[in-house]
Structure formats: structure tokens, C-alpha cells
Amino acid sequence: MSASQETDSKQSDAKHQIEQVITIFEQVAQGYDNPAMRFFPFCGDRIALHLQLKRGEKVLDIAAGTGAATVAAAQLTAPEGRVQAIDLAENMLDKAYVNLQRAGLSNADFHVMDALQLDFKSNYFDAVICSFGLFFLPDMLAALKEWKRVLKPGGRLIFTSFTAKAFQPLADLFRQDIIQNGVDWPEAKWQLLSTEDECRELLQQAGFTDFQFLTEQLGYHLNEAEDWWEVIMNSGFRGMINQLKPDQLESFQQQHLEHVRPLKNDKGVWMDVETLFSSARCPT
Numbered sequence: 001m002s003a004s005q006e007t008d009s010k011q012s013d014a015k016h017q018i019e020q021v022i023t024i025f026e027q028v029a030q031g032y033d034n035p036a037m038r039f040f041p042f043c044g045d046r047i048a049l050h051l052q053l054k055r056g057e058k059v060l061d062i063a064a065g066t067g068a069a070t071v072a073a074a075q076l077t078a079p080e081g082r083v084q085a086i087d088l089a090e091n092m093l094d095k096a097y098v099n100l101q102r103a104g105l106s107n108a109d110f111h112v113m114d115a116l117q118l119d120f121k122s123n124y125f126d127a128v129i130c131s132f133g134l135f136f137l138p139d140m141l142a143a144l145k146e147w148k149r150v151l152k153p154g155g156r157l158i159f160t161s162f163t164a165k166a167f168q169p170l171a172d173l174f175r176q177d178i179i180q181n182g183v184d185w186p187e188a189k190w191q192l193l194s195t196e197d198e199c200r201e202l203l204q205q206a207g208f209t210d211f212q213f214l215t216e217q218l219g220y221h222l223n224e225a226e227d228w229w230e231v232i233m234n235s236g237f238r239g240m241i242n243q244l245k246p247d248q249l250e251s252f253q254q255q256h257l258e259h260v261r262p263l264k265n266d267k268g269v270w271m272d273v274e275t276l277f278s279s280a281r282c283p284t
């Protein structure tokens with residue numbers, strides 16, 4: 001393969017990857033704010049606090065989804081401050097807009113925009129946030145460089161990712177069961193950036209400084225195994241489910257939940273959501 005063919009093939013893989021992610025999130029937007037997935041708003045609050053956002057600041061929330069971090073950032077920066085929230089899945093942003101209004105806030109704008117190609121001027125934002133979004137991007141380093149471009153010198157960045165413990169043992173059970181049903185399990189994007197070392201290296205390469213890493217447990221007990229099914233159907237796991245034939249779905253659900261039920265104790269089914277918060281600054 002010639003160098004230009006290789007570039008074309010990489011570009012078409014990246015395009016395909018983005019399209020797949022968008023299809024999934026357009027599909028799950030309606031059920032994304034499910035109580036079983038309340039770790040997203042928990043995380044949004046933690047992000048806003050860790051960044052120590054202040055009234056009047058200009059914030060960019062990348063891969064904002066239904067706005068968990070957008071709302072938290074809008075709350076802390078109001079009334080003069082403003083949050084620009086971007087995502088490629090329009091349905092997710094529609095929900096984010098409703099969530100902002102429900103919170104009684106109006107200081108955020110929503111844009112359908114690619115995290116790799118920001119339509120914002122350079123040196124503009126005080127802070128850039130990305131909650132559980134960076135690992136979905138086909139070129140994470142290029143994304144971080146682009147985010148650095150729009151940050152003011154000294155501006156703060158924070159992104160979150162899942163550690164290797166997150167969703168275990170539930171995720172491994174799901175993986176085993178779905179593979180048994182003939183579904184491919186490619187490299188799981190959400191398992192990227194699971195260590196400090198990976199995140200540090202990426203931040204270093206992108207030219208950020210003042211790294212800080214913090215691991216927090218955002219998990220909780222789900223009441224029933226069925227709540228885990230809600231997580232699967234309303235999150236990125238849905239991509240795997242979409243590969244089942246329609247007539248396999250019901251029997252897969254039954255089979256998988258049979259394997260999950262023994263994990264339930266008197267508190268419920270533990271869903272681990274160990275989260276790594278990586279933060280850094282744009283050099284001054």
C-alpha cells in the first residue's frame with residue numbers, strides 16, 4: 001500500500017468510527033438520563049468542582065452528550081459566564097438543552113460540532129471539559145492539540161476516563177455472553193485511557209503542563225439486574241447489542257441477566273464506576 005493509500009484508508013476508518021459512535025448516541029439519547037446511569041451527572045458535578053470554575057468564566061464542554069457537565073459548569077459560571085457545549089449527536093444536545101432549562105439556567109449554547117475540528121477562535125476559553133468523550137475520538141492526540149488551541153494561555157483542561165475496574169465484573173460477563181452469541185468484540189474504546197500513564201503521555205505529547213490525576217469511585221448499587229440492562233441499552237454498550245439479530249435480543253437479555261443475578265446481594269448489584277480525572281494547563 002502506498003503512503004497516500006494508507007492515509008486514505010486511515011481517514012476512511014476514522015470516518016467510519018465517528019459515524020458508528022454518532023449512530024449509537026443518536027439512538028440512546030432518549031434513555032440516556034436513566035437513573036441507572038446517574039454516574040454521568042455525578043461526574044459532571046465533580047468535574048466542575050475539580051476545575052474550580054468561577055463566575056464569569058468561558059467554558060467549552062466537548063462531547064457534551066445530554067449536558068451533565070454543561071449544566072454543572074453553567075451553574076458555577078453564571079450569570080456572566082457561558083458554556084459552549086458541542087457534540088456530534090444532535091439528539092443528545094436536544095436533551096442537554098432541556099436539562100439546562102430544567103435547571104433554571106440559560107448561559108449555555110449547543111452546537112453540533114466535531115471535537116477534532118472546533119469552530120472557535122484560538123486563545124478563547126478559560127476551561128475545556130470532556131467527560132467520557134476523548135476515548136471515542138479516532139485521533140486523541142490531534143484532538144488534545146485542537147483543544148489546546150482554543151484555550152487561553154494558562155487555561156485549564158479536564159477529561160475523564162474509566163479505570164480498568166470500571167463496570168467489572170459486569171462488563172466481562174457482558175463481553176463473554178455477547179461473544180458467545182456471535183458478536184465481534186473489537187477494541188473497546190471506553191477502555192482506552194484507563195491509566196494515569198496513558199493520559200500523562202498523551203497530555204505531554206499535546207504540549208500541556210501541570211498535570212494532575214485523581215481517581216474517584218462514582219459507582220453505586222443498582223437495585224436489580226434489570227437496571228444493568230438499562231445501562232446496556234442506553235449507553236455505548238448498545239453498539240454491541242445492535243449487532244445481534246432482532247430475534248436474538250430477547251433470549252440474549254434473559255441469558256445475560258441470568259448470569260448477572262447471582263451478583264446481587266442485600267444492597268443490590270454493585271456497578272463499579274471508578275473514574276480517572278486527568279487535568280492540565282495550557283502553557284502560559
Ligand SMILES: C[S@@+](CC[C@H](N)C(=O)[O-])C[C@H]1O[C@@H](n2cnc3c(N)ncnc32)[C@H](O)[C@@H]1O
Nearest residue numbers: 025040063064065068087088089114115131133
Ligand atoms: C459517553 S457520552 C458522554 C456524554 C457526556 N459528556 C456525559 O458525560 O454524560 C460520549 C459522547 O461523545 C460524543 N462524541 C463522540 N465522538 C464525538 C466527536 N468526534 N465530536 C463530538 N462529540 C463526539 C457522543 O455523541 C456522545 O454524546
